[in-house]
Amino acid sequence: MSDQHNSPASNDNKVRRLDIATHWQLIWWRFRKHRMAMTGAAILGVFLIISLFAEFIAPYGSHTRNPRYLQGPPMGIHLFDDKGNFHLRPFIYGRINKRDPVTFRLRAVVDTSQKIPLRFFPRGETYKFWGLFKSDRHLFGVDNSFVNLLGTDQLGRDVFSRLMYATRISLSVGAIGVFMAFTVGIFMGGIAGYMGGIADEVIMRLMEFIRSIPTLPLWLALAAALPRDWSALKVYLAVTAILASIGWTHLGRRVRSKLLSLREEDFILSARLAGCSDARIITRHMLPSFMSYLIVDLSVSFPYIILAETSLSFLGLGLREPIVSWGVLLYSAQNIRTLAEMPWLLVSGLFVIIAVLAFNLMGDGLRDAADPFAK
């Protein structure tokens, strides 16, 4: 932004815009310039759309079995057929079941004589969108056959559809977990930083104690303590709470140190002289002045929770069927034999990596933008 100051004659308008811009506008302008961070944000946008419209994007339900295509490899979408002719409508090749001459098992093989055109917005399986409206429209599908873009698992369930549903669950675990951690962190950090004294001492010791325990063993022990007969939904909420119970210390520490340094500022003193209550001073005057830093911390703590959930579910201690998350999908790829037969089951791992990468990139950009007055 310095170049705008160097040539004031040509950029007079811009300079004025810069001078009257609000704090959040400045942050946004700065963030916009960070190309990697914008990429990360765009990727997360796609993930958000997937999790909002999972039922619509997925051609099948997360537990619908396709007995005609068990352990089927991913299907390619083609525009050119095997003779090199171009088709405007994308198509997939059909599959026929043949017996393997060596193992005598039924195996689906590609049948290039069958071209099945991909249809958009067809009617398919009925679902309840967000559990509210009934519908049977899907984004894509085929007539009188099946389409499994990312293949199927042992039971013939569509990996692509399951992945769409899993994205929703995994991101929601992250979002709810971060929200819980955020609330507890602001509350505890707020008490410690604003009250000081014994409260500060006790809370700081508690935070240090929690941080000194290795997280994964602690998470494992807590998750193993959940009763086995709980419903999948109850387990989901409990696991999220467990993940948040350790994540809050980061935010709490940040809130405390910021509050401590702000306590001595003049504008806080004048607020106090004007007769503001403590709660009002914290929420109206102190919090907004370091909100941008908290948002950075939020975006950085997201991936931790997602990675933790994936690890727990992968071990079979976190979420479990019928709820599908990225970790639950990876649970079936645990041993090397399944992996060698069905490497496409690892694709949910790819989603984990991309999501965490996107969060980290966005976090870097936010960190740079959080203080728009820095050079």
Added chain:
Amino acid sequence: MLNLLTRRIIATLVTLFLISVVAFILIQLPPGDFVDAYAGKKTQGGVIITQEELDVMRTRLGLDQSFSHQYLRWIGGVVKGDLGFSWEYHRPVADVIAERLPLTLMLAFSTLLFTYLIAVPLGIYSAVRQYSVGDHAASVIGYIGLATPNFLFALILMYLGQKWFGMSVGGLFSPEFEDAAWSLARFVDLISHLWVPVLVLGTAGTAFQMRTMRATLLDELNKMYVTAARAGGIPEFRMLIKYPVRMALNPIVATLGWELTNIISGAPIVGIVLSLPDTGPLFINALLNQDMYLSGAMILIYCTLVIIGTFISDILLMILDPRIRLEGRI
């Protein structure tokens, strides 16, 4: 200094005491106890067990006593080196763990060594040659390394090893050395298998430390004393090592304990995926089977390792930079 050390040791002991309480609460948390789990297993096998038998078993194992009583009995034994009895293995916990702990320790320290041996030089290189191809490549690998969960990395390595080299990368020994006595050949075999878990466990930490090293060194390189040293005519490499790198090592050393926490934290799950004969699978099975003394002892050991690591890193920090006063942080 001595005063400081005693205070640190006292604080560490208090933390250890608190951790032992938490560990005991954690292993008591699951509904039901070992007797229930045992009865469930036996019933599945078709054996009929009466309520009296279960009660006798509970009394014998001391499970019918109050929480504080059980805790005192347990911690009293732990202080004397008796970690309790593993019901699953029908042997003292100390024996079960002693078999596997050396491998965990070896894995943890090899990983720590690997992390710093790679991260520090790479970080220096990235900072000195900022925006070069090598710097960008290191950042990309670093970002991906940070984003990949350990177990997924292990799975991918296993898959690639199977597919391209037709070998299994799991385990720590070749079949012929599995039960052999310790010998030079067995040790060499161990080293040749150890790199896989070390790579898996160390990549995220390496990426993180490399980025820290790069960032702090970049800050230091712009300072006046660097210019002054250059003007004094010291050869560039010597100047680098002697002044800015020494300063930039502070945050690296300060996070040593934390790095160890991460490694210890990640070890169990990697141990399971790669089926290593270390404490990881032991710990998770103990949790699943409610073998409470075994899982309690493991939690205690993991935490103790971490606390020792933090302690060492604090002392290293004091030696490296005498200006840092540690009174404030216990």
